[in-house]
Amino acid sequence: MVYLTRVEHFNAAHKLYNPNWSKEQNELVFGKCANEHWHGHNYELYVTVKGRPNPDTGFVCDVKALSKIINQYVIEQLDHKNLNMDVPFMKDQLCSTENLAIAIWKQLLPQLPAGVQLHGIKLYETPRIFVEYFGE
């Protein structure tokens, strides 16, 4: 089994805010990330698929085709958007890196070519904060 990773990136705004809590409770839990006027991140997205190399191409899959799928179903939905307001697949969710990684997994899973398995999503919110999700 070979693991193949494509890296993409996007910029987006968000705030961490639980609508069931008071403003004070949100500020207590999320601190500056609850700022009602939003803040932004330069996200780095690592998508890893796994499979056996095709004997005719040597590819697990064509990574350029994988990039197109990631861009169509994920990056175009997220890039230069407000995650809380503009992104249907984040509707009614807290826009943490964890929840975003899970949502990206769910977006991509049905779009992958036959025979290519999604292994993991690694999403950097900042150079010092990242999550990994393996569909468990």
Ligand SMILES: Nc1nc2c(c(=O)[nH]1)N=C([C@H](O)[C@H](O)COP(=O)(O)OP(=O)(O)OP(=O)(O)O)CN2
């Ligand atoms: N478990 C999580 N914790 C936090 C998340 C998250 O998604 N999951 N997100 C945030 C905020 O979005 C916050 O904006 C992070 O940015 P920042 O504080 O700038 O992050 P850094 O630690 O990389 O920056 P420092 O300058 O080193 O503080 C918070 N928590």
